[in-house]
Amino acid sequence: MIDCKQATRLLSEQQERNLSRREKLALKFHVFMCKACRNFGQQMGTLRDLARSYAKGEEKVQDRQQPSDSNPQDK
Amino acid sequence: MTESVPVGRDGIEAGRTPQAQTLQDAQFLTELRQQMLKFARLQLRDDDQAEDAVQEALAGALKNEDSFKRQAALRTWVFSILKYKIADILRYRQRVIATSELGDDEHREQAFMDGLFDSGGHWHKAERPSSWTGPQGGVHSDHFWRVFDACLNGLPEKQARVFMMREFIELESEEICEQLTLSTSNLHVTLYRARLRLRACLENGWFDPSTAEEATP
The missing domain is CATH 1.10.10.10 (Winged helix-like DNA-binding domain superfamily/Winged helix DNA-binding domain)
Structure with a gap:
């Protein structure tokens, strides 16, 4: 069992690297049980979208909510 | 590294090509420049270097403006130039910062x-x-x-x-x-x-x- 600290770290890190099967499984299980980390995972995607829109000087952001447990690298 | 170019809030010469219209649109340019400055300042945390980077990016954009027809594409493109300028400055700075x-x-x-x-x-x-x-x-x-x-x-x-x-x-x-x-x-x-x-x-x-x-x- 991983805790919220470990889960959020993985949710951040999966934007830079592919998680191992073991990590994915542990994360999936944790996120299934934990609403706060589920929200955190969605926010990671939103944060990336926001940052890119900001960098592009756009006034708005696409509403893209990605599932927190199935977004490997987001390129 | 700063080259002086006729770019600014109202420094654009008129009438080059029809495609260049957006960069001659003073309001669009002012807004774009503000966004670029904000972006550059945040990353460089140095107003002078930010001004230089924006100026150079806009100069680069003006040189090749013919290839850009739509305002949205232009904005994205100008920002991509700016990003490279900033990356260069950060790389240089990194070499001198312990x-x-x-x-x-x-x-x-x-x-x-x-x-x-x-x-x-x-x-x-x-x-x-x-x-x-x-x-x-x-x-x-x-x-x-x-x-x-x-x-x-x-x-x-x-x-x-x-x-x-x-x-x-x-x-x-x-x-x-x-x-x-x-x-x-x-x-x-x-x-x-x-x-x-x-x-x-x-x-x-x-x-x-x-x-x-x-x-x-």
Whole structure:
């Protein structure tokens, strides 16, 4: 069992690297049980979208909510 | 590295090609310049260097303006030029800054993490991320971007730099590690901390209406 600290770290890190099967499984299980980390995972995607829109000087952001447990690298 | 060019709020010569219309649109150019400056200042934290980078990016854009027909494409393109300028400046600066200056304050980070998670590694009740689905629509507003600005400015410098290299300039992890002589795990933890801070700041400042007033700049 991983805790919220470990889960959020993985949710951040999966934007830079592919998680191992073991990590994915542990994360999936944790996120299934934990609403706060589920929200955190969605926010990671939103944060990336926001940052890119900001960098592009756009006034708005696409509403893209990605599932927190199935977004490997987001390129 | 600054070359002087006739660019500015109102410094564009008129009548080149029909395609160049957008760069001669004074209002569009003023807005674009403001956005670019904001972006450059945030990353470089040096007004003069930011001005130079923006000026050079706009000069580069003007030289090749014929290839750009639509305003939206033009904006994206000009920003991509700016990103390269900024990346260059950061690379140069990195070579002259001692690595020690970029060292994180581990005590500060430990305290920050303790504020978010209990000893069992679970979220403290008050810090649990909530759902952002509700007020997403409001993200279109100027007000939101001011909050976003303030949150970015609130990041510790190293975290801000790494976050922007990753998410604004969209550099790959390997390149950031190389530029900043960071280990991969160091990069991961730095991005993680930046994201923890940003998301908390946005939630307090924007998505959670009960605290929105306090965090607004």
